[in-house]
Amino acid sequence: MRVGLIARDPGHPVLAAAAELLVRRGCRVEVVEPGGCGDSPADVYLLKARTPQALSLARELEQRGAVVVNSAAATELCQDRVRMAELALGAGLPFASTVAAGRLAELADPGRPFVVKSRHSRRHDLVALVDGPARLRELVERWPEEEVVTQPYVPGSGWDQKLWVVDGQLFAARRRSELSSGDGGSADAGEWEPPAGLAALALRVGEVFGLQVYGVDLLDGAAEPVIVDVNAFPGVRGRPGAPEALAGLVLRVAAERGRAGLPLG
Incomplete structure (x- = not known):
């Protein structure tokens, strides 16, 4: 073979x-x-x-x-964060509200913290918390032509919940959030067993997106977990x-x- x-x-x-x-x-x-x-x-x-x-x-x-x-279609869909959010929300998944905002240089500060991301997901793309005009100006200087989306800022513990699925088998970790001000930007919080509800949610994502190898990034929302990203064929590093x-x-x-x-x- x-x-x-x-x-x-x-x-x-x-x-x-x-x-x-x-x-x-x-x-x-x-x-x-x-x-x-x-x-x-x-x-x-x-x-x-x-x-x-x-x-x-x-x-x-x-x-x-x-x-x-x-598949090529499922992989490509996960590169466009607008299409990703539309599919997820249309299927009833608790996905963060995701708004296409055009070029970063054209983005206006709404006066409250928000998250800005590259519209097209890729390695080393833009993912940042904007907590004021100065931060937005700093990002515009570095990424003026970047097509971006915005998502609401979900205050949390500073740890992201990362779930990976390979052919229905679940792997999980809690890692320092990219938006956290603490040190150790990608530090692993150690072993973490997600509750059954999160595991079921991760498996549902695969059904909706037509994926067999994928990752789901979640945050603790006020009422329920919030999905903020879906990644086709992530690294799943360090998971036995x-x-x-x-x-x-x-x-x-x-x-x-x-x-x-x-x-x-």
Whole structure:
């Protein structure tokens, strides 16, 4: 069986560990570059990269009958925070109100704290708390042309709740919020077992978005948890069992493909 990795960094710890597990099971794992998928597509592809070139390649492979996890359409949807919020709210998920605000340089200060984010989710994008005109001016100097969205500021403990799902298996952590003024911006708060309600919510996100490998960022709202972001194929770093879950997903998808009468490599 052949497995293709569409990834900017195939050496990413979780991806590399899953690939090693698949090789031990007799799979042939190969990194696929745009334009290099060959005449015979692999049996399953893992779409970790989210660049335009990677999405174009994934769509081409899907058109040729290949199975891509996550699909190009689901991955692309999670890059647009406006579309993300519209889908989530339309499905009844407790997603933060997300408003398209145009270019950051055109954004007016509403006179109360709010969160500003890049409209298009990507590595090293803009995510910041604006707590006054001075902070907004500072961000405009750095990101004047950035297309942004705004979300209400939800005061909290300074810790984000991060839930990751790989083929229905849940992994979780509490991490220092990017918006926190404290030190240790990405520090891990240690082991955390999410309550059953949050676990069910995370699984529901996957159903709504058509994702098999994804992350959900939550904050404690006044009445209920608030989803502030959904990420297609996040890193899931440092979570025991994540590589095994990812390798298991590949094997399950391939087995289902075989049962459907589609050729396996």
